[in-house]
Amino acid sequence: MTKDSFQNLPPKKRNDVIWRFFLNGLKTIKSNWIGPNFTYFLTTRQPALWLVGLLSGAIVGLTTVLFRELLSLFQIIWLLDMSEFVATAARNQPWWVIFLAPAFGGLIVGIMLEKLMPSRRAYGVADAIEARALTGNSIPISPSIYSAFISAISLGFGASAGREGPVVHLGAALSSYFAEKLGLIGRSKRILLACGVASAVSASFNAPIAGVLFAHEVILGHYAASAFVPIVIASVSGAIISRLYFGEAAAFIIPDYQITSYWEFPAFAILGIIAALVAITLQTSLIASDWIARNITMPLWLRPVLGGFIIGAIGVFFPEILGVGYEATNLALHGHLSLTTLLTLLIFKMIATAITFASRFGGGVFSPALYLGAMSGGAFGLIAANISPDLASSGGVYAILGMGAVASSVIGAPISTVLIVFELTSGYTLTIALLVTIAISHGITQALHGRSFFHWQLERRGLFIQDGPHKFLIKNGRVNDVIRPLEKMTFLDNETFDPASGAAYLRPTDTLETALRAFDTSGETTLVVVDSKDATKIIGHVTHLDILKHFNSALIRVSEEEHK
16 A cells, blocks of 8 residues: 555544554564564473472572581581681680591591492582583482582581582582473473572572572583573572571671772782692692592592591691681681791691592582682782782782682683672672683683693593583494484394404494594494494494484584573
8 A cells, every 4th residue: 555545545444554554563573573482482491491490499599508507517516616617616626526526527428428329429510510411311319418418527527628519419419300300301401400500509609690600601511591591590599598597698708908009910910820820739639639549449438537537637736727618718818817827728728628539528629729719819918018018909809819710710610700709708899800810810720731620520531521512422422322223224134243254333332433433444334233242243223324413413402502
């Protein structure tokens, strides 16, 4: 209809034309714009994920509170104190109590490892990453609960570790359990697992923003719009539960620090280098002590007992190294420790942490990294103040920066760590300095060491996640995922195979990488797959095209998940 003909219509007909035009526009918008988006919203079960994220976040938050209280109950047995002032309480006890308590806790831990844990170890953040990475992999709930008890006993009796790793894994396990019960698979299952992790971090540190970023950066390994909302809901739920019980105060209450001069930034950069060296030294000590412990033959139950005696012996002289260590960290942030004390605690906390992990105690690595960062940063700040007293800020400023720099390098999550430090200390005025220090520390750690502590743990299990999805898929995909059944083989005269014939063959447990190399070496387009236990028995076959199709499809799925 032209403009002139429209104007010649009676008013009533003109209104009808306008109304029809409006309705047709709505239909077009609905079919071409809103419709596809809303259909995707429903088919990916986003409404259900939001609701389940809320429920799982609240339950995980409550579980985190229970874990912290359980830890305190074990602590009161020997320290007669439930607070985080472990060093102060330890000084009020006889020396033999401090010496024996970690070993006694180690005995309980050793028995539980032998009787209750299939893997003979407690679980942590790396296990949650593994569950997300391996499609269809679930986290068994019973061993996860036992693992949380082992970690609570370990930390409650003075083992030098953090409480974030156990609660992160427990949160992931509970979310995985909910996903199984609801029949969620694939992307929805991984998002719900990340929801549990976000709630655990948020409730443990009273840091909801950091919980969201940690779940994306460390667990999922990417940022996606479909995952953001349920993870935020879960993280906020966990924070609310934690704040209702523990209050809204940050973990560390620090003075209102300010940067004295912008001429200090070269010093902040140097601190980043030192923090990287501390982080690498910590990871190296953990790796070395684990290797040494694995090469010493002894009953499993005895390992944490002996480790407990060593930790107790150190704790008699330096009680600041016992447990999570928040009291000593707080003193460093306030600048209340001397240079000699800072350096001494730095050395002995690192030794105690290495012994803790090598002895199979439960616990995480994040709190020790915060501790070591605060000690190294505080020590550097005192040295800087002696060199240039007019320009250097308080030693507490350098302790905060060092805390973030070492922790980010150890866990491999610089963005999450920035937010965790902000929310733990409420020290938002140090934003620029913290970013510089963390960036330099993280960059140098990647250049020299190349991996976080979690990735090192995963690489020991054969999971090379940080190499990218293509490397991960080709190294962890299995021939069993693409095998064609026996009855569909028409190119063989019988169902037996002679391994000595020199012909190429595959097993169902072979990786896609092994399969592609076999095809390349043999020049064949189809290979038989034999039984894993009996190489003479053919159970199916696979084609070169099958492997390539499966690999490409998996890459496409990963790309779609990371961008929607």
